[in-house]
Amino acid sequence: MIGSAAATAGLLVAPLLGEEARKNAAATQQADPNAIPVALDVNGKVHQLELDPRTTLLDALREHLDITGPKKGCDQGACGACTVLIDGRRVLSCLNLAAMNSGKKIVTVEGLAGDGRLQAIQAAFIRNDGFQCGYCTSGQICSAVALIREGRAHSDAEIREWMSGNVCRCGCYLGIVEAVKEASNATV
């Protein structure tokens, strides 16, 4: 395995965040002498947190704010399941320290739908079978929102290239490309 391409870009193991990690996080939250204040603006709401500086943005969202849309797939930048928007740009929340994001506007998949209505891309994922298990989907959708804004949805090939940071273990790529195309046409 270590000779494989996957190993160099980071293995795609999916540790569906275990008990141990939860306990660690809970412990950090209780009494951490190293904790620093971090204000996170997520989906339009500002949260005042006390975090160990080691906390990634992904762990802050999931473990401290219970915002579980962003998923932990690989925790090393290789899968895109943790994709969120920061100041409108798509980034990986697993390779980012929470403390680096004071003053930034963070949007997760939870923040996309307005007034109880799905965003065009969310509806398009449903219509086009853009997922099976759904583990990668919130990352795919955040990535697709940005891709359409970046103007990178002109052809199937372009969509594939610019969605390449989001891996789908269920292999729903055909549906994903269709969904992005449909939503892109609806947006422009």
Place this chain on the structure above:
Amino acid sequence: MQPFDFVREHEVSTAVKAGSRDGAKFIAGGTNLVDLMKCDVEHPTHVVDINAVPLSKVEQVPGGVRIGALVRMSDLAVHPLIVKNFPAISQSLLVSASPQIRNMASIGGNLMQRTRCPYFRELTWTPCNKRNPGSGCSAIEGENRLHAILGTSDACIATHPSDLAVAVAALDGVLTLRGPKGERQVNATDFHLLPGNTPHIEHDLKHGEMITSLFIPDGPHAKRSSYLKIRDRASFEFALTAAAVGLDLDGSLIRSARVAFGGVGTKPWRAKFAEAALGGQRATPDVFRAAAEAEMKSAVAHRQNAYKIELMKRTLVRALSDLAGGVA
């Protein structure tokens, strides 16, 4: 991850001061540092966030372009000056990593990124001279399909992973560094070091020094340049082989050439022998092949990576043929 304290600095001077403390490391995009802190390869005790330091400009300056160290890969890739005058730089960025990573990662961090040798990242397994000096190299007798064939030593055969650094090496980039003792310039080709007996020392950057900008000179080679990367899969993968090429042409005559290789060297590999073989020749496939042969004479393969020698030659021939266009 080991505990650390975290500070955000807003000026180069204060960042350098904070970064000069024992155990301090700068953080820019975090895409390499956070990853390596998680696997305990990096364990700084102070992390200095430099993202608020004003180094995010791309400027036309006399003789070339100056790129701030905190410009993001995604922004540099599509910057009009870069697309127009330095296509190899733009292309090398667009085939790097993923859109998300390119939005986060900085130019300074990119040049500083560490090898993807799997043994380097796996503390629990095995010896690695780069991670633990003197412990041995697991790759030389182990899994080495992705490892280097140029610039290797008995101590380390890891490739340098950056695509950008290869284009920068070809186009004569110059880095500006700022440290506690002031500012200095260093050529990109001298910045990354061969492993020799000290593979843990990877660049000419003293502790506390910060990359503030990257200069790339204008010129015919820069303007007619390109980057070709060959990978195991179509996208989001490091290079097996790569070539950054620049040509100064007079009709079909090559006045002079700039060539650097990626995926095959222990550092971004400026291919001086290939350049010498191209200068003054006609742009033909035979000349391109001869240039590739000249550079690869010194290649040393290990058990699983001999394929890279021929693959690299063909990568260069293809890159030069495409760049010379109708001329060849």
